[in-house]
Amino acid sequence: MSGHDVPAEPDAGPHDAGQGEYPVEWEADVVLRDGSTTHVRPIRPSDAPALQRFHMGQSERSTYLRFFANIERLSDRDLARFTVVDHDERVALVAVKRVGEDAREDIIGVARFDKVTPHEAEVAFNIADAEQGRGLGSVLLEHLAVAARERGVRRFSAEVLPQNGKMLAVFQEAGYATSQHVDDGIVAVSVDLDPTERSRAVMADREHRAEARSMHGLLTARRVLLVGPGPTAEPGTASRLMAERVLANASTDPGDGTFDVVGVAPPAGFGDLAAEPAEGGAEGRAEGDTAPAPSAVRFFGRIADVPGPVDLALLALPPREAIAATAELERLGVRAVVVLSAGYAETGPEGLALRRELLRTAHAAGMRVVGPATYGLFTTHVEHRLNASLAEALPPAGSIGIFCQSAPTAVTLLATALRRGIGVSSFVSAGHRADVSGNDLMQFWQDDPETSVVCLYLESIGNPRKFSRIARRLASVKPVVVVTAGRSGQVVPPGHAVRSTRAPRRTLDEMLRQSGVIHAENTHHLVDIAQLLAYQPLPGGRRIGLLTSSAALTALVAEAVGSAGLVVSDRSGFVAEDADDAEVEAAVEAIFAPDACDVVVAVHVPTVRPRGEAFSRAVARAAAASGRTTVASVLGMHGLAEELSAPDPANPDGPPVHVPAYSTPEDAVAAVEAVVGYARWREADHGTVERPTGVDSDGARALVEAALVGDTVVDLDAQDVARLLAAYGIELWPSRRVRTADEAVAAAQDIGWPVALKSTAESLRHRADLGGVRLDIGDEDELRDDVEQMRQTLAAVLPGACSTGTGDDEQGDSDGPAPFEVQRMADAGVACVVRSTEDQLFGPVVSFGLAGDAVDLLGDVSYGVPPLTDVDVATMVRSIRAAPRLFGYMGAPVADTAALEDLLARVSLMADELPELRSVEIYPVVVAERGAAVLGARVQVAGAQRADTLRRALPG
Known part of the structure; x- marks a missing residue:
C-alpha cells in the first residue's frame, strides 16, 4: 500500500539534505486495529539497514505499487535520500517493532512527505505486506498530518495507481476533504489537512475500536502466566507476598482458563504438583501436563520453558527484572502484562526512566501494560471468567464495571461491593496508570453487553480532553460515575507522571458536567449511586414520592429532597408502625399509583416494635410490578437484601428486581439526586459543534506562527490582536x-x-x-x-x-x-468578559462572566472545555448567578444573547484550533439589545504544549 516516490536515478547529483533536529515529540506508541501496539517515530539515518530489509521483504506487487517499478534493492543513494531528512521540508515517519533475541527494530510501515510549496507536500506510504489490514496506514496518516500541520503544510497530494485500492481507501476513509482525478492512467489525490467534524469522528471511531479490542484481549484472557520473585526472594517482601496471593487465588478460583507459574513454588497440599515442582520446564512436566493439579495451575522453572501462546502475564518482580521478563514474553504472544510491584516513577527520575523502558519494551512487542502497583483485574463474565487480582474474595457477578487507580482504594471498593452484595462485571486496577487507563476501559465497556454501569476512581487524569470525548460518548448510552482524588482533580499522587495544571478548581466539574458524567463525592457516594443505576430504571422526572413509617420522618426526608433540588409529590404519606398488612398494602398502592410520582423513597425505622417484613416486601413487589424507580432506607439493611427483592412480572424466570437499601434517608436522596440529574442530561439535546462562518484558520495560524519566539510568552500588539480576532469573524472596535x-x-x-x-x-x-x-x-x-x-x-x-x-x-x-x-462609545448594554487560557493539562479552558469587581470576587464565572456545542455555549451564558441581568432584570432591556453566544463559539473555536494561544482576554464585551461590541482584547502566544493532538497515541 503506497503512494508514488521515485528512487533517485543512478546519475543523480549528491544528496545534500542535512539531518535536522530530531523531533522527539513526534514519537508515539499506538494501538492498532487488532488491539496490539507498535511504535511510531521519525526516521533516522541509522534506519538504512532496516529500511533495506523492509524493502526487500515486500512483494513485487507492493514494490510496483510503491515505486511504479519493480526494484529489488534500494541503492545507497536511495537509502540516504529516504533516511536523511530535515524534519521540515522533508519528513518521514516509521512504524517499528522489536524482533529477535537481539531486540533489533524492524520497520513495518513508512509514511513521508516532501514539500512542493510552503503549504503543500507530496505524500507517500508503504506498509509491510504482513502488517496490512491492521489499520497502520490510517494511523501513519494521522501522525503525518499532525507533523505536516506543525510545519505549515495544509494539503497533501499523491499519485496512486488505480489498482492500489488500499492506498486510495486510506485517503478516502480519513474523513478529510479529499478530491481525486485520473491523469494518464494515474490517480492524482489531493487531501485538505484542516480537521473536519468527519475527520474527528473517524479518528474517534477508530480509536474506540482499537482500544476496545485491546481491552477485550486483556479481559478475555484464557491462559495466564504469573512470573514471581523466585524461591530465593526474602519471605515477607512485597513481590513475594503478591505472587503468593495471586497463586492462592488461582488455586481456589482459576477462572475458565489455565494458569501457569514461573519462579513460585507450589504451596503444600497443592495437588500432585506440590511434591515435584517443575525444574526442567516443559520436558519435566510431561506427567503434570496430562494430569494437572485440580486448579489447572502448572509450574515452570523459566519463562523459556513455558509453551505458548499466553494471553496475559502477571509480574511480581522488581522493575529491572520485570522489564527483562517483558522482553522474554514476546515470543509467547502475550497481549498484556500486569505489573503488580511498584518501584517506578514514585521513586524519582531513575524510576521514571525505568517506567519508560518498561512501556517501550512492552509496546514494541505489541503488549499493553497494567500498572505498575496494580491490584490486578478480574471478570465475572459467564463465558470468560478470570481472576488475576490480589483480592481475597470477589463480589458476585453483576453489571457494574469498576476501574480504580489506587490499590488501597480498590480494597475498599471491592469490600464494599462484597458487603452490599452488589454485582461486578469486570474490575481493573491501573495502579500508577503508566499505560492502561480509565479511557481504555470506557472504550471497552461501551460495547460490553455484560456492563450497564461504569464506575471510575481516578487519582489523576492524564488526558482530560480525551477523557471528556470518550466519557461523553459512553454516557449517552451507559451511566458513568466518577470519584476523583480531591474535588479539583489536581492531586498528583507519587508514581503518576502527569502534567501539572493551573486551571481553576471548577474546571474539572465543568468538564464532567459537559460530558454527562456523575461526579460522586467519595467512594461511599459512588457505590450508593452505582447500586441504584444497576438495579433500578432511570427516573422519568424529579417528583419524589415519600413513604415513611412516621410523619416526622416524612418531614425530615422532604427537607432533604427539597435541598437536593427535587420536588416532593403530593401523594407522599406514611405508614404507622402498628399498621396491619392491609393498611401497608393500601399505602404502598397509593404511592405507586400511575403518575403519582417519578421516584419512590421508602423509609422504615420502627421505634418500638421489631422490624417486620411486610413493609419491605410490599415496596419490592410494587417496584417490580410498576417499573417505578425506587430506593429504600430500612433499619438494618444496606445494599441488596432478599427482603427488598421481588420477581419481575415481565420476566418471571429471570433475575429478581432489587430495591437498593441505604444506611440513611439522606444517602438515598443523594443517590436519587445524582441519577435524576444524569437522566435529565441523557434526555436533553446536547447540540452540535458548528463551525461559525467567516473563519480564516490558515491566516490566523500564519499570524500566530510569525509572532512565536520559542516557548517565550509574547504579547501581541494591538494590530495583530485585531487581525487575529478578525480571522475568526470577531470585530475589535478600533481605539x-x-x-x-x-x-x-x-x-x-x-x-x-x-x-x-x-x-x-x-x-x-x-x-x-x-x-x-x-x-x-x-x-x-x-x-x-x-x-x-x-x-x-x-x-x-x-x-x-x-x-x-x-x-x-x-x-x-x-x-x-x-x-x-x-x-x-458602544450602545448601552451589559458589560461582559470572555477569556481563554491554554492549560498544559486540560488544554483550552474558556470562561465567561459579567464585568466588575463583584463578579470576580464572588467567582461568578462559568467554564467550558472546547470543543463546545451550541448548547454548551448557551449553558455557559445562563449558568452564572448574574445571568438575569442579560434577560431584562428589573425592567432593563433584554440583551442580544445570540450575539454573545456567537462570540463565545468563535473564541472556543479559536482556542481549540490554536494551542499557541497561551491566554486571550476579550474585555469589555458590551452586549446591547442588538449586537455585542468587543471593545478591548489582549492575546499572549507561546509554543504549543497541548497533550491531546489529532492523532491516536498511548501515554508516553
Missing part, C-alpha cells in the same frame, strides 16, 4: 492611543462622537471607580476637561501614570507609552 488633549480631540473627530476616554495604565484599565475611565463624552470641550481631570486624578492615584504637560496645548512627554486611549 487610539494619545498623549495630549489635542491628540484626543483629533482621534475623537476621526472615530466619531461620543467617545470614551480610558487610562492605558495596567492597574487602572476599566477602573471607573479610580478615575481610569470616562464615558459618553459628546464634544471637544468635555473631552479636554476630562483629559485634564483624569491626568490630575491619576497622578494622585498612580504617580507617573500620566505625563505632565505644559501650556494650553499640552504636548506631554513624548517618551514612554501614551497614557490615554480614545474609543467610540
